Amino acid sequence: MKRFWLWAPLAMFVIFFGVVASGLYSPDDRNHPSKMIGKPLPTFDLPVAAADRPALSSRDFTGQPKLLNVFASWCVPCIAEVPILTQLSQQGVIVEGVAIRDRPADVDRFLRQNGNPYHAIGSDVDSSIQLAIGSSGVPETFVIDGKGVILHQHIGAITAEDVPAILAALSAAR
DSSP: OHHHHHHHHHHHHHHHHHHHHHHHHSOSOOOOOOTTTTSBOOOOEEOBOSTTSOOEEGGGSOSSOEEEEEEOTTOHHHHHHHHHHHHHHHTTOOEEEEEESOOHHHHHHHHHHHOOOOSOEEEETTOHHHHHTTOOSSSEEEEEOTTSBEEEEEESOOOGGGHHHHHHHHHHTO
8 A cells, every 4th residue: 555655646647747748739629719700890900011902991891791811921821722712802702801910022922923812901010900800820711791790710721612611601791
């Protein structure tokens, strides 16, 4: 019985380490959805991020549902989703962009090399709008209804498999 008590602290440590390691390697959910879902966009007025697109403000999200895509020129997954966003734009979906921690010259280069699906692009140099809408990374896309309310969030690059869900969220926003 005395030997048991000698090894008990080590056994407790091994169990504790196993539980912590298990949680670190396979967390329940890697996505952290925005707490802004169902709430109005925060008021913002971002400066121009690209030479050939207008600036973006929260006032631009009235009338009809739109996509708000948070991207950056230095983001590799953002490059991968440009063809899908372009396809959506060609189908009549209005895609607005927020360029995170970017310089206008880099945004222009990104758009020239990869395509430009955006109607307007605002420059969020300090990520303040990104954080205000509950975005935690790039790329992320939000469906905003015609009253400026955030209805849906897509975390990560939009793929062809994601398009039906995006279109359904836009349809529900009408």
